[in-house]
Amino acid sequence: MxxxxxxxxxxxxxxxxxxxxxxxxxxxxxxxxxxxxxxxxxxxxxxxxxxxxxxxxxxxxxxxxxxxxxxxxxxxxxxxxxxxxxxxxxxxxxxxxxxxxxxxxxxxxxxxxxxxxxxxxxxxxxxxxxxxxxxxxxxxxxxxxxxxxxxxxxxxxxxSSKVMGTQGAQYLSEVSKAAGKPAAKVAILHEQGPFGTTVKDGFAAEAAKLGMQVVSAVSYDPASVSDFTTQVAAVKASGANVLMVSGYYRDGVLLAQAVKTVKPGLDAVFGVANGAFDVPQFPAEAAGAGDGFFDSNYHFDAxxxxxxxxxxxxxxxxxxxxxxxxxxxxxxxxxxxxxxxxxxxxxxxxxxxxxAQTDLASLIATKGPISFDETGENKNAMPILTQVQGQKVVQVFPADKAEAKPVYPASPGQ
The missing domain is CATH 3.40.50.2300 (Response regulator)
Incomplete structure (x- = not known):
């Protein structure tokens, strides 16, 4: 060894x-x-x-x-x-x-x-x-x-947040349409800081262009939140068939527990830049509550x-x-x-x-080597889509990065 x-x-x-x-x-x-x-x-x-x-x-x-x-x-x-x-x-x-x-x-x-x-x-x-x-x-x-x-x-x-929000909406649209059940109504739950807010804005703008209706957008403080039962109950009442979530790890686990309790009848819980849903430890810590959850996020290339x-x-x-x-x-x-x-x-x-002149192969899933533009952004950075399947996080989209096919609808919490 x-x-x-x-x-x-x-x-x-x-x-x-x-x-x-x-x-x-x-x-x-x-x-x-x-x-x-x-x-x-x-x-x-x-x-x-x-x-x-x-x-x-x-x-x-x-x-x-x-x-x-x-x-x-x-x-x-x-x-x-x-x-x-x-x-x-x-x-x-x-x-x-x-x-x-x-x-x-x-x-x-x-x-x-x-x-x-x-x-x-x-x-x-x-x-x-x-x-x-x-x-x-x-x-x-x-x-x-x-x-x-x-x-x-x-x-x-x-x-960036805008790239992740925009690409997340595109992935949701593509995966749901390919499954024959296009996402129509989306509720958004996001952490209230500049990270979550910018992701939400990018996602909502692109979702509207793609024909999806954002029926609600609610923010929360990730440092103090202790339960999401009320928020998930509101999502259930809104008629949304997808819940988009952008936040950190601890709040992601809490959200999964609330979804399991409330059973909101969703086609998907769809993370965008979510700090929990694509983490290897998440399925076990969520104790099965996160099965089927998606996450469109930067991710190491498995x-x-x-x-x-x-x-x-x-x-x-x-x-x-x-x-x-x-x-x-x-x-x-x-x-x-x-x-x-x-x-x-x-x-x-x-x-x-x-x-500034970097050209370096990355261990992250990207479109190409790490290479910065004049503003300092990595020109080849991209999110990929993962899903919890069989209590394991796997890459599911785009096809060239996929370890398995996406399961949609996922019926989380049911």
């Missing part, structure tokens, strides 16, 4: 030559003072405590595995085999904490940052990165506003042998099933390592310019 792990580390590090570009060093919190032989510092900012701690720890562990893989494969060869060092910070899911921790890590000499899970936290970290001219690679945070500021040092791997190997390594190391967030953080560190390799300088400005 140890030989297998080493092979995975080497394979994961092989694509590091896939991007180009360099520039003279700029500001960067003392990174230029790195002595020969010192490790190159990368900041990792995620919620390691609070309501999103389970996701944050997954992402932290994914970043750690990426650093270990690069170091095991010989480090940054263009810098004499320099090793990477991860500087970790707990944002607690709070914007002000994320901001102060990002500044601390930059002051300690980080040449780049990855994070943060919550869009509101990524917004404050982005301001720190831009002010200090230190590149920030967003692994998870979907709010469209993050890359609408004209920042030059902020990049995002996952698709058909990619390298991703499968990483999942096995993650489980062996952390005694837990790997979630997509861990893979996005893993890829974010790989993007930075690739940029360091090409730039040949452990300087934020040079790393930033190399990141």
């Amino acid at each position: 140890k030989k297998t792990w080493i092979a995975v580390a080497v394979v994961a590090a092989l694509p590091l030559a896939g991007c180009g570009g360099s520039a003279p060093a700029g500001a960067g919190g003392g990174a230029q003072d790195r002595a020969t032989g010192d490790p190159i510092k990368i900041g990792s900012l995620h919620p390691l405590s609070g309501s999103a701690a389970a996701d944050g720890q997954q992402m932290e562990n994914g970043a750690k595995l990426a650093v270990e893989a690069v170091n095991a494969a010989g480090g940054i060869k263009s810098l004499g085999g320099a090793k990477l060092e991860l500087l970790s910070a707990d944002t607690q899911g709070k914007p002000e904490v994320g901001q102060s921790e990002a500044q601390r890590i930059v002051s300690e000499g980080a040449v780049a940052l990855v994070g943060t899970y919550q869009s509101a936290v990524s917004a404050t970290v982005s301001t720190v990165a831009e002010r200090n001219k230190v590149p920030f690679v967003i692994d998870i945070s979907s709010s469209d506003s993050l890359l609408s500021q004209g920042y030059k040092n902020v990049f995002r791997i996952q698709p 058909k990619n042998p390298e991703t499968v190997a990483l999942a096995a390594k993650f489980k062996a190391a952390y005694k837990a099933e790997m979630r997509t967030g861990a893979v996005l953080s893993y890829d974010a560190v790989r993007v930075i390592a690739a940029a360091l390799e090409k730039a040949g300088k452990a300087e934020p400005a040079a790393v930033r310019d190399a990141i």
